[in-house]
Amino acid sequence: MMAPNRTGNVTRIDTVQVGFIGFGNMGRAMAEGLIRTEAISAGRLYACASDYQRLAERAESVGIRPRKDVASLVNSVDMIVVAVKPHVVEQVLVPVAKQLVGKPIISIAAGWSCADLERILPGTNHLSSMPNMPVAVNEGVIICEGEHTLTERQDKLARSVLSLLGSVEDVDSSLLAAAGTVSGCSPAFVAMMIEALGDAAVKHGVPREMAYRITSQTFAGTARLQLESGRHPAIMKDAVCSPGGSTIKGVSALEAAGIRSALIRAIDAIEA
Incomplete structure (x- = not known):
């Protein structure tokens, strides 16, 4: 039976449950960094990926909870990190657009700006960002687009989570790619x-x-x-x-x- 859909209204870092849609090198690096801080336990991290067997092996080895599909992951968490390849963002997110409403979405997909996400997910709350690999040891840089659709509370929570991984830098939309x-x-x-x-x-x-x-x-x-x-x-x-x-x-x-x-x-x- 699918767990009840979490509302996404959580505002405290000590209770938030985070889900990674896609669990490649960068998604895994972010998860490892969060676990290292002990501020967010592995048991409050979820992940889904196209290759479930491989995902299960990688996720369960560090205590992260794997999910077989995007819909069940979205239902399980308060915050979503979009960590899939840029060319599949739309096909992965559009089918669950209604479930995403009200939940903070942090995209780390290269080339996807606030305007791009708003085009495919109108009415949702999202932030485009670009982290680097040192987030795995909490010494990363996370570039965040100044334009976003997060509420004030969601923005505060998102930054609390991202700042665990390193230095958070805000840039204008025009500088997101270069930075x-x-x-x-x-x-x-x-x-x-x-x-x-x-x-x-x-x-x-x-x-x-x-x-x-x-x-x-x-x-x-x-x-x-x-x-x-x-x-x-x-x-x-x-x-x-x-x-x-x-x-x-x-x-x-x-x-x-x-x-x-x-x-x-x-x-x-x-x-x-």
């Missing part, structure tokens, strides 16, 4: 740089595990220093570069290789 691209794709670029610097360390005799460890911690520490100090990155770079020293020689080599333009071109290629 989401920088935050969403940069973890791959950073991972490439960690790998490359790790290889350089190994080349000069440092054990590989140690090479990755010190490189990753250097990235994390440098990022934390910039966030907490608010210093311009160029000032931080200059602080390490002594006249005629080793760091400025390395910086010169990176400039000659076009590191700045390469990173800018990476974003240009995605946004083209």
Whole structure:
């Protein structure tokens, strides 16, 4: 028997039940991050996906409750996270449009703005956002579109949930794609740089595990220093570069290789 439909009127983070429509890499990362905080227990997280057997194995291993279809998931929860591929958003959500009324919907589907969701789900309460993979360890960035249809209470609850996963940044609709691209794709670029610097360390005799460890911690520490100090990155770079020293020689080599333009071109290629 299907459970009674939850109304979506819950406003407290310690009682809210969250459902993931789609449970791929990003949906799972968000769920893992929420569980890590212990603010939302695994037993209050639900998920559905096209491959139920695989979903059940992944979800039940961490205590998340799998559901066989979207309708039963929507009935079970107070808040919905739309985590399916962008090209199937409409076919997944439209059949349950009436059930979604009154419940806060957080979309993490790339390319789906407030206007896009309103076109297929008029009269519902939704927020478009773009998280990145570090949400799994509560150090992510969640880009949220400034335009949304959540009520004031729903918006407060949604932000309480999302802020458990990292830094929540609001942007105008016109900047949603660009900001989401920088935050969403940069973890791959950073991972490439960690790998490359790790290889350089190994080349000069440092054990590989140690090479990755010190490189990753250097990235994390440098990022934390910039966030907490608010210093311009160029000032931080200059602080390490002594006249005629080793760091400025390395910086010169990176400039000659076009590191700045390469990173800018990476974003240009995605946004083209």
